Amino acid sequence: MSKRFTVMVIPENGEKAHRIKVRRGTVGFVLTTCLVFLGILSFFVYSYFNFQIDAEELRRLRLANAEQRHGLQQLATDVELMREELAGLAESEARVLQLADFDIEPKAVPIAMGGIPEQDSDLAIDELQKQISQLQVAIELRRKSQEDVRSLLSDRVSVSRATPNGWPTKGWITSYFGMRQAPIGHGRRFHEGIDIAANTGTPIFATADGVVARVEFSRSYGKTVIIDHGYGYRTLYAHNSKNLAKRGMRIKRGDKIAEVGNTGVSTGPHVHYEVQLNGVPINPRKSL
Numbered sequence: 001m002s003k004r005f006t007v008m009v010i011p012e013n014g015e016k017a018h019r020i021k022v023r024r025g026t027v028g029f030v031l032t033t034c035l036v037f038l039g040i041l042s043f044f045v046y047s048y049f050n051f052q053i054d055a056e057e058l059r060r061l062r063l064a065n066a067e068q069r070h071g072l073q074q075l076a077t078d079v080e081l082m083r084e085e086l087a088g089l090a091e092s093e094a095r096v097l098q099l100a101d102f103d104i105e106p107k108a109v110p111i112a113m114g115g116i117p118e119q120d121s122d123l124a125i126d127e128l129q130k131q132i133s134q135l136q137v138a139i140e141l142r143r144k145s146q147e148d149v150r151s152l153l154s155d156r157v158s159v160s161r162a163t164p165n166g167w168p169t170k171g172w173i174t175s176y177f178g179m180r181q182a183p184i185g186h187g188r189r190f191h192e193g194i195d196i197a198a199n200t201g202t203p204i205f206a207t208a209d210g211v212v213a214r215v216e217f218s219r220s221y222g223k224t225v226i227i228d229h230g231y232g233y234r235t236l237y238a239h240n241s242k243n244l245a246k247r248g249m250r251i252k253r254g255d256k257i258a259e260v261g262n263t264g265v266s267t268g269p270h271v272h273y274e275v276q277l278n279g280v281p282i283n284p285r286k287s288l
């Protein structure tokens with residue numbers, strides 16, 4: 001093969017053709033230079049586009065990160081609000097206990113300080129998870145404590161409902177609780193209740209919730225109703241003209257259980273009303 005080339009340049013307007021003689025080495029040099037130049041150019045073009053893609057990716061990641069931070073901050077705020085809410089609940093529980101005169105402390109709730117590490121999302125998530133599990137423990141404690149308070153209050157309500165209170169009938173007291181001259185016969189006797197005079201047929205009401213323990217007739221007390229209220233309390237209503245309650249009946253305070261009468265040893269229509277605590281008559285006047 002020849003060491004030289006001839007390149008013909010033929011203009012289209014009919015002018016004389018140019019003839020250029022080129023050495024083979026020169027062609028190789030030019031081609032190599034072109035290839036190297038193309039290579040460098042492609043590298044730059046490739047790098048440029050790559051850089052663009054990286055920049056886009058970076059922007060996207062930054063945005064996602066910012067959103068995540070924002071979400072975490074929001075979560076931290078929610079956790080903080082929950083903590084405050086719980087503290088508020090504990091306070092109102094303490095007030096309820098105070099109002100109800102209970103001499104107990106509500107169960108304390110561990111209140112850790114809030115806040116999350118500023119930069120590291122993983123740390124922030126760990127911290128939030130820790131705070132959330134603390135809150136779960138606190139909520140469980142609060143729930144138990146409220147159950148205790150509820151049961152204390154409901155005991156208190158039951159005791160209050162079972163404690164004789166108020167007048168068993170509309171009338172006036174003719175005989176008080178304590179030592180007195182026996183109304184019939186001689187000598188002084190201990191009067192174990194109070195006598196409330198009223199017209200025959202006047203309704204007699206239970207003075208507390210309970211269960212009818214006895215409905216009976218006795219020589220001295222005549223027609224009598226005895227109610228067991230639990231907590232050691234019993235009430236007795238005697239000399240009735242009519243007993244309405246039946247043995248074993250559940251009774252609410254204010255239920256009509258009998259009517260005023262003059263049965264048994266009695267000098268006129270009245271209710272002999274007696275309150276017993278653990279089997280011992282106590283003065284009913286204190287609860288009228």
Ligand SMILES: [Zn+2]
Nearest residue numbers: 193194195272
């Ligand atoms: Zn009496």
